Amino acid sequence: MTVATKSIKFIAVLVLMMTSVLAFANDGAQHQENHHEGGNKVDTPEEIKEYIAHHLKDSHDFHFYTNNETGTHVSFPLPVIVWTSEGLRVFMSSEFHHDDAGHVIVEKDGVRLTKIHSQIYELEAGAEEVVFDDHHHAENAHKVLDFSITKSVFGMLLTGLLMLLAFGALARGYKKGAIPTGFGRVLEPLVIYVRDEIARPNIGEKKYRKFMGFLLTVFFFIWILNLLGLTPLGFNVTGQIAVTVCLAIFTAVIYLFSGSKDFWAHTLWMPGVPYILRPLLAVIELIGFVVIKPFSLLVRLFANMTAGHFVLMSLIALMIVLKDLFGPVASTGMSLVLALFISVIEILVAFLQAFIFTMLSSLFIGMAVEEHDHH
Amino acid sequence: MDQLLNDFSPGLFFMQAIILLILIVLMRKFAWKPILESLQTREDGIKNALDSAEKARLEMQNLQADNKKLLNEARAERDAMLKEAREMKDKMIEEAKSEAETQANAIIEQAQAAIEGEKKAAIAELKGQVAGLSIEIAEKVLGKELSDNSKQEKLVDSLIGEATLN
Numbered sequence: 366m367t368v369a370t371k372s373i374k375f376i377a378v379l380v381l382m383m384t385s386v387l388a389f390a391n392d393g394a395q396h397q398e399n400h401h402e403g404g405n406k407v408d409t410p411e412e413i414k415e416y417i418a419h420h421l422k423d424s425h426d427f428h429f430y431t432n433n434e435t436g437t438h439v440s441f442p443l444p445v446i447v448w449t450s451e452g453l454r455v456f457m458s459s460e461f462h463h464d465d466a467g468h469v470i471v472e473k474d475g476v477r478l479t480k481i482h483s484q485i486y487e488l489e490a491g492a493e494e495v496v497f498d499d500h501h502h503a504e505n506a507h508k509v510l511d512f513s514i515t516k517s518v519f520g521m522l523l524t525g526l527l528m529l530l531a532f533g534a535l536a537r538g539y540k541k542g543a544i545p546t547g548f549g550r551v552l553e554p555l556v557i558y559v560r561d562e563i564a565r566p567n568i569g570e571k572k573y574r575k576f577m578g579f580l581l582t583v584f585f586f587i588w589i590l591n592l593l594g595l596t597p598l599g600f601n602v603t604g605q606i607a608v609t610v611c612l613a614i615f616t617a618v619i620y621l622f623s624g625s626k627d628f629w630a631h632t633l634w635m636p637g638v639p640y641i642l643r644p645l646l647a648v649i650e651l652i653g654f655v656v657i658k659p660f661s662l663l664v665r666l667f668a669n670m671t672a673g674h675f676v677l678m679s680l681i682a683l684m685i686v687l688k689d690l691f692g693p694v695a696s697t698g699m700s701l702v703l704a705l706f707i708s709v710i711e712i713l714v715a716f717l718q719a720f721i722f723t724m725l726s727s728l729f730i731g732m733a734v735e736e737h738d739h740h
Numbered sequence: 741m742d743q744l745l746n747d748f749s750p751g752l753f754f755m756q757a758i759i760l761l762i763l764i765v766l767m768r769k770f771a772w773k774p775i776l777e778s779l780q781t782r783e784d785g786i787k788n789a790l791d792s793a794e795k796a797r798l799e800m801q802n803l804q805a806d807n808k809k810l811l812n813e814a815r816a817e818r819d820a821m822l823k824e825a826r827e828m829k830d831k832m833i834e835e836a837k838s839e840a841e842t843q844a845n846a847i848i849e850q851a852q853a854a855i856e857g858e859k860k861a862a863i864a865e866l867k868g869q870v871a872g873l874s875i876e877i878a879e880k881v882l883g884k885e886l887s888d889n890s891k892q893e894k895l896v897d898s899l900i901g902e903a904t905l906n
Contacts, residue, residue, distance in 0.1 A: 423752060447751075484749070511751035518755045525763045532771035539778035543785070556775055577776060578768035586763065606744055607753040615760060 413682045419465070421601055421674055422483040423515045425458035438463050443519055448510035449476045449487050458513070467495040467503060478509070485511050517608065520600040524589045528582075532556075559584050559723065567727040572734045576727065579619060583612060584723040591670060591715030595708065603718070604670040606663070613663035616726040621654065624733040631737065658729055662722060669718050673711045680704045873903060 428440040442459035454473045461469050467481040470488065477488035479495055486506035488495065496504045514522070535549040535556075545553050559581050564573040593600040602608055630636075632650045634643055684700035691699070877899045 422747065423749065510754075511749060512755055513751065514755075515752065517752060518759070521756060521759045525759060525766075528763070529766060529770065532767065532775065536771045536774035536778075539774060543778065543782045553775075553779075556772075557779065560776070560779075574776075578764055578772050581772050582760075582764045582767045586760070605749070605752060606747055607749045608756050610748070611753050611756040611760065615757075 410686060413679075413685065417675060417678045417682070419483070420599060420678060421604060421671060423517045423601075423605055424483050425461070425480065425485075425513055425515055426463070427516055427519065427598075428463075431463075443516065444514045445485065446512040446514070447478065447485050447487075448512065449473075449478070450509075451476045454478070467497075467506075470494060479506065481506075485509055485513070516600065517602045517605050520590060520593055520602045521586075521608075524586060524593065524602075527589060528585055532585075555585075556581060563720070563723050564727050567724070567731040568734060569731060573727075575623070576619065576730050579615070580723050580727055583615070583726065584719050587612070587666065587722055588716060588719035591718060592712070594670060594674065595711055595715065601670070601674050603666055604674055606667050609663040609667040612666070612722065613659040616662060616729065617655065617659040620726075620730045620733040623730065625736050627737045628733045628735065654729075654733075658725075662725055666718050666722055669714060673707075673714055677704060677707050677711060680707055870903075877903075 425445055426440050426442045428438065431438045440463070442457040444455060445458050445460075446453070446455050451474065454476055456471065456473060460471045461480045465480055465482060467479045467486065469479060470493070471478045477492065479486050479488065481495065481503060485508070486495070486503055487509045488506045492505040495506050498504050531548065531552060535545055535552050538545045538547075538549045560573075560577060563584070564577055564580050568576060587603055590600065590602045594603065624632075632654065633647045635646045635650070638646060680703045681700055683703065684697045687696040687699065690696070877896070880899070881896050
């Protein structure tokens with residue numbers, strides 16, 4: 366019974382993700398009109414560009430919208446955890462009062478901190494306020510190591526929790542009978558899909574088992590995060606370069622450490638090639654496996670998700686940009702249709718990118734663990 | 741590229757690594773391992789069930805073939821027995837027939853012999869009677885002859901006529 370309730374909850378969240386595309390369009394508009402930097406509406410192309418750039422970045426609070434007339438922000442703060450020159454400092458992001466331009470200075474036990482473009486800076490000793498140079502870089506402040514529970518970290522924790530609940534329920538379901546019931550019937554084919562279509566053919570029947578934990582986790586982690594990015598909650602976790610770098614490094618570490626003797630023999634001393642060429646080939650192969658393959662993984666995911674968010678938000682912004690040209694109804698309608706269209710494509714891309722990442726990871730692992738027949 | 745590097749947050753990277761690591765460990769323990777094991781057992785179960793069904797089908801086929809063979813054998817045996825019985829019946833009828841014939845022949849022969857004997861006895865008796873009669877007649881004739889010749893003749897004639905009537 367508890368399993369059933371849990372899966373109903375999970376379905377509710379998933380349905381929210383899937384159907385919130387329209388809501389995103391409306392919400393996004395509201396968001397943009399009410400968003401401010403000093404109380405102004407976002408309606409010039411420059412402001413829109415800045416707003417989109419701001420959205421694509423990580424943020425330290427969970428912001429829903431701002432009411433300009435009363436000046437209230439509807440949001441909830443997230444904890445800021447930073448490692449400063451004086452040690453660890455923990456406080457809530459609400460202390461910055463939604464400032465993102467370095468105006469508000471928070472003082473914590475002798476350390477002055479401020480937030481500029483979603484990043485936390487520590488002011489140098491004695492400095493009272495941030496001094497910017499011509500390129501709008503802070504002159505008397507430096508970045509700190511930021512372990513905050515940012516919006517992205519929050520999204521990842523949420524995804525992790527969802528996965529544990531949903532798949533934990535599926536796992537418990539097998540104790541009652543060999544065939545899952547309820548939402549498990551949706552999840553089981555997905556697990557089988559990853560196992561039979563991604564892992565088995567690429568890694569091989571003998572060795573795929575060892576890597577299933579990583580591949581399944583990564584597949585569902587990326588997929589759910591991609592889908593979360595399509596909700597009006599405005600997550601852009603898989604569009605954070607740090608996240609995709611981390612995922613790619615995990616893959617690289619796994620295939621480099623599970624490489625078979627044959628793999629290293631072929632990489633470092635390619636048989637069947639003139640001896641003079643072998644060191645050259647070894648360098649090329651090594652760079653390929655250590656740098657290029659992980660790089661292709663991380664850039665592909667990052668660029669796809671970032672581009673998706675960028676295009677979607679730009680299309681929503683058409684509503685404002687083209688208002689003078691076509692009138693409010695036509696521009697809203699056009700923006701709605703185009704945003705809806707691209708959202709449907711993004712739902713496909715969300716799955717596709719998760720699939721491609723997992724597919725390529727298992728392909729690289731397959732290359733590394735393969736045992737060749739002796740020539 | 742500069743922008744990308746600027747956006748790269750080591751803190752987020754660190755948090756992501758920790759979260760992913762913990763998630764992989766937890767998911768392995770609480771989800772993937774039991775799920776994959778259950779799937780494996782289920783698939784093995786299905787495979788075994790299919791195999792045993794196939795085996796049962798083959799066994800059934802063999803059994804049916806055996807049955808058919810047995811049936812054929814039984815039928816052949818029955819046919820053989822019937823044939824034997826028929827032959828025996830024919831033989832018995834034949835024997836009975838020939839025996840009856842010989843017996844009938846013997847009886848007929850006996851009957852014929854008896855008839856012949858009776859006939860001979862009858863003829864002999866007749867002969868004796870005729871002789872006795874002849875003697876009587878002769879006596880009577882002789883008695884009358886002595887008196888009248890013509891009467892004697894008449895008597896003989898009448899006697900003979902009587903005799904033939906007899």
